[in-house]
Amino acid sequence: MKKSLNIFLETKLLEQQQQHLFRYFHARQNTFTSTAQYENKEYLAFTNNDYLGLSHHPAIKNAAQHAMEQYGVGSTAAHSIGGHCHAHDELEQALAQSTQRESALVFSTGYMTNLGVISALVNAEDRVFADRLVHASIIDGAHLSCAPLIRYHHNNISHLKLKLARYDQGHKLIVSESVFSMDGDIAPLHELIAVAQEHQAWLMIDDAHGFGVLGKQGGGCCEQFNLTADDVPILVGTLSKAIGCFGGFVAGSKTLIESVRQFARPYLFTTALPPLLAQAGLTSLEIVKTETWRREYLQDLIAYFRTRAAELNFPLMPSNTPIQPIVLGDNEKVMKIQNHLRERGILVAAIRPPTVPAQTARLRISLNVGHSKQDIDRLIDALKKEED
Numbered sequence: 001m002k003k004s005l006n007i008f009l010e011t012k013l014l015e016q017q018q019q020h021l022f023r024y025f026h027a028r029q030n031t032f033t034s035t036a037q038y039e040n041k042e043y044l045a046f047t048n049n050d051y052l053g054l055s056h057h058p059a060i061k062n063a064a065q066h067a068m069e070q071y072g073v074g075s076t077a078a079h080s081i082g083g084h085c086h087a088h089d090e091l092e093q094a095l096a097q098s099t100q101r102e103s104a105l106v107f108s109t110g111y112m113t114n115l116g117v118i119s120a121l122v123n124a125e126d127r128v129f130a131d132r133l134v135h136a137s138i139i140d141g142a143h144l145s146c147a148p149l150i151r152y153h154h155n156n157i158s159h160l161k162l163k164l165a166r167y168d169q170g171h172k173l174i175v176s177e178s179v180f181s182m183d184g185d186i187a188p189l190h191e192l193i194a195v196a197q198e199h200q201a202w203l204m205i206d207d208a209h210g211f212g213v214l215g216k217q218g219g220g221c222c223e224q225f226n227l228t229a230d231d232v233p234i235l236v237g238t239l240s241k242a243i244g245c246f247g248g249f250v251a252g253s254k255t256l257i258e259s260v261r262q263f264a265r266p267y268l269f270t271t272a273l274p275p276l277l278a279q280a281g282l283t284s285l286e287i288v289k290t291e292t293w294r295r296e297y298l299q300d301l302i303a304y305f306r307t308r309a310a311e312l313n314f315p316l317m318p319s320n321t322p323i324q325p326i327v328l329g330d331n332e333k334v335m336k337i338q339n340h341l342r343e344r345g346i347l348v349a350a351i352r353p354p355t356v357p358a359q360t361a362r363l364r365i366s367l368n369v370g371h372s373k374q375d376i377d378r379l380i381d382a383l384k385k386e387e388d
């Protein structure tokens with residue numbers, strides 16, 4: 001006899017709990033860049049991706065308020081049937097400029113951008129080659145496209161070459177992140193570019209954690225490493241992390257952008273991003289460019305964290321970005337330490353499968369310009385108490 005829906009689901013939920021994989025969704029009462037309040041208690045937070053501390057910037061909030069007066073709260077329709085606004089056009093032009101590309105297209109989220117771009121470019125006859133550690137949205141994008149997904153070992157170019165050499169039919173799309181979201185390390189971009197050219201593959205880079213943080217003006221990995229649109233023809237990013245706002249984007253040639261606009265179902269069949277958020281993003285891009293002290297201070301904090309964290313017995317990852325994970329392996333152990341830290345008033349993210357591969361559960365420490373060196377000292381002292 002078939003189990004009823006609820007009995008079937010209860011079994012699945014119980015399994016999730018037994019494997020220490022259950023996700024908890026605590027509700028926050030407010031946020032500031034470095035702190036968050038839960039149940040009237042204030043915590044020091046190392047959990048957000050607001051690396052430059054822009055989510056509360058007065059000029060950005062002001063821009064959103066003004067746009068709300070002009071456009072209202074919702075965008076009211078999909079882009080193709082009346083939802084498209086001047087604010088979107090302006091944001092797209094600014095994104096093209098920041099990334100030094102001809103053109104850009106804004107999606108509602110970074111997640112939808114990866115779904116839309118990959119599925120607009122390849123189909124079942126093609127192949128997607130993705131780093132073992134890419135974000136779920138890239139995997140889901142490949143699934144949506146129906147192109148078989150081939151994974152290569154993390155940042156392992158010879159393994160990628162081996163995989164590429166096996167296929168000569170259809171188009172090949174190589175996808176990597178610039179800064180890996182759960183590891184904080186940076187892909188060997190120049191090598192990826194060379195391999196893509198050698199194998200006539202298309203290269204797509206997801207700069208979700210590089211845009212705003214990397215490059216003198218925050219233009220991301222392409223600015224930092226001098227990568228042209230010929231090098232990286234398909235560049236994807238988000239406005240929801242260092243930009244402090246909301247939305248995703250793809251940047252590249254006019255032809256690429258027009259094709260994505262025409263063919264990406266996650267662009268076509270959803271309501272446009274509220275224009276107040278587009279206006280906020282536009283203002284934030286200007287601040288990202290001009291307030292260079294934010295990136296400089298962030299680098300100071302990263303260096304300070306790494307010096308202090310070297311005192312711990314916990315292993316550090318080779319990361320020079322604000323993402324500083326401590327890989328512990330065991331799901332239960334990660335949850336236990338996360339809870340102990342919370343009892344001491346400190347929040348860090350416990351990252352477990354399937355966000356990361358099995359046996360690589362970790363504490364993900366995320367630094368931002370709202371933190372002080374004293375905040376880092378407090379975190380390190382609390383971590384010291386967790387060492388066996």
Ligand SMILES: *Cc1c(COP(=O)(O)O)cnc(C)c1O
Pocket residue numbers: 109110111112114135137177181206208209238239240247248
């Ligand atoms: C966060 C993230 C996304 C999704 O971006 P959202 O705007 O949050 O939907 C995509 N790719 C990577 C690598 C990410 O870390």
